[in-house]
Amino acid sequence: MSFSNPVEYHDAAPEVQAVYDDIKCTRNVEDVNNFWKYLAHHPATLSRTWQSLKEVMAPGALDPLLKELVYVAVSVTNNCAYCVASHSAAARRLGMSDEMFGELIAVVGMANETNRLANGYRVPIDAALQDSF
Amino acid sequence: MSFSNPVEYHDAAPEVQAVYDDIKCTRNVEDVNNFWKYLAHHPATLSRTWQSLKEVMAPGALDPLLKELVYVAVSVTNNCAYCVASHSAAARRLGMSDEMFGELIAVVGMANETNRLANGYRVPIDAALQDSF
Amino acid sequence: MSFSNPVEYHDAAPEVQAVYDDIKCTRNVEDVNNFWKYLAHHPATLSRTWQSLKEVMAPGALDPLLKELVYVAVSVTNNCAYCVASHSAAARRLGMSDEMFGELIAVVGMANETNRLANGYRVPIDAALQDSF
Amino acid sequence: MSFSNPVEYHDAAPEVQAVYDDIKCTRNVEDVNNFWKYLAHHPATLSRTWQSLKEVMAPGALDPLLKELVYVAVSVTNNCAYCVASHSAAARRLGMSDEMFGELIAVVGMANETNRLANGYRVPIDAALQDSF
Amino acid sequence: MSFSNPVEYHDAAPEVQAVYDDIKCTRNVEDVNNFWKYLAHHPATLSRTWQSLKEVMAPGALDPLLKELVYVAVSVTNNCAYCVASHSAAARRLGMSDEMFGELIAVVGMANETNRLANGYRVPIDAALQDSF
């Protein structure tokens, strides 16, 4: 089996089909993204990743849109083109507007800049910040 | 002048004092953090960074707490200890609860994991995702 | 000379050809990969990198397959698509199975996740860990 | 509850104690590391991370020592000091010698270097590498 | 409006056109790069980024070519393909030779390697280095 191709539903083992079905049902989509079809080359990773993601991205103290925006922020920082595309699309579906996206990327850019300013000047942590955690 | 020490208000040039005053006034704090006191070694960077940050972090389509959570997410991803401390504290002041922090870090962790799963399996971007941007 | 094209053997200076010959002989391959054909634009870098890599990747306390797996792990973490492709192929040639690749990527994913959990919670190093190094 | 302190066993909720017990039993250790005692501030993350790690690091097509070496490689690349310390110690317990550690770090260093050489020269993926995946 | 396409001059709002005009005039170019045409989807980011970049990249204690070489070094380290392409081209225009590019990438590669050697061996900062900052 080549890793160059996605594992499509009709070629998948029953345990993989079960994960695909749960993704489609949970997200109310017709088909799963390529991400899942490639993870399916290692069914244990597919299953574990989906269970973890379903748990972590569920509504809680933070709402699902905010979680997708954070996902985009991390993916942009790490330069994962696939992840930027898929999580930007997910955020759109949950209501991200053009203006929200623009402000998000601006914050991500500034954070990446000031992270390096702090590194460059070797800024020591303020006692007050240390204590407040 | 040594870069090992913060530039305190009473030792600062008037242009630096003016930025400190604006930070204290805008944020309603008694003193500025070490971050600003070290940037003050290069006044042009201090001034430009503060103007940019004030503009980017202002309320807009995204609220200030959400922006601070994104800042924490990027800083954790980049492992900037100073920035994690200062922006976690800022998020606390804006209302971040323990549960919100816990969920935030969980999302950041998952995003860093799945970014690498996508890299490892070299997942091609779905046509549908490409078009939706 | 344009950097957009690989330096092919017949166009290469003798010092570059000598490195190509040593790579082909050491690895028992017909031709060298694009990586070397682009480094050849700076012969000193080509020569130094090949000498270093030959020394570092040789059998020692760690066997060559293990070293290639580590190479893939770093390349996936840094999102170097070329390096993921070339070192995954090298690992395959040395015996990496599909199951080994799947487990490797799973470990890489988890490590990238828990690295950020440790950053986010600012976990101090245990005294026992400090001493054992 | 402050996030600045570890959650010790006697202060922990039963669900946290159960995870601590499972870690101690699985790894045959007297106490759990700080990593777990800080994750315990968010019990869902503690439980999920431990379950995932136990599954991913178990013996399989790759042996546990190799998996710990990969963990060290990723942690060194990301500069997570806590993770370098804890996974180096884990690798030591599983049999990593001084010479193995030295060779591991050498490979990690070279991979981080050649990842950037590939980026800098924008090396295109060889057709043969593309096909072999 | 789709983010998949650049904002061309004739479709741009007056505030965006004004930034494009200033870039073209400052750099003496016929048209602006895609980078600016995509930032234009969020005019506040376009304007702020251009003002900052114009200030930071201006001749000062460091000359413009040196600043572009540093920009290439950071972009190669972060694996931003767009930025490597655009800042390598800018450096070429300012006089970067093939040999300078080759040496630059060699330094970037070594720095990325030794950064990880320092992490792996957890090298403590020498007292003399600490004091000299």
Added chain:
Amino acid sequence: MSFSNPVEYHDAAPEVQAVYDDIKCTRNVEDVNNFWKYLAHHPATLSRTWQSLKEVMAPGALDPLLKELVYVAVSVTNNCAYCVASHSAAARRLGMSDEMFGELIAVVGMANETNRLANGYRVPIDAALQDSF
């Protein structure tokens, strides 16, 4: 032998002493930095790294100060505290002024920011940039 301590000259093997001597002679310093005293735990890495660094950092098409500034830029981007300290000190010795350091860090910050803006907006490489490489 513990990796927690530096390898001092009087405890070092002759091959390690020879490298220390060459570093001290080449750089005209009384003692070598901790970086070398920790690499000495793996003499092959010590020797290879020193030979490579000596070659790469030598005067060439780029002068030694410029190379040290690039080293600082990469180290700040990767957040290697040891490397920022040691290469900032090296740059100081070669003539870096406070103003040069300030401008350097400003460029590094901007590059890290715009790298992420390019990622976030998924900016395609301009045809003209592609061709000019």
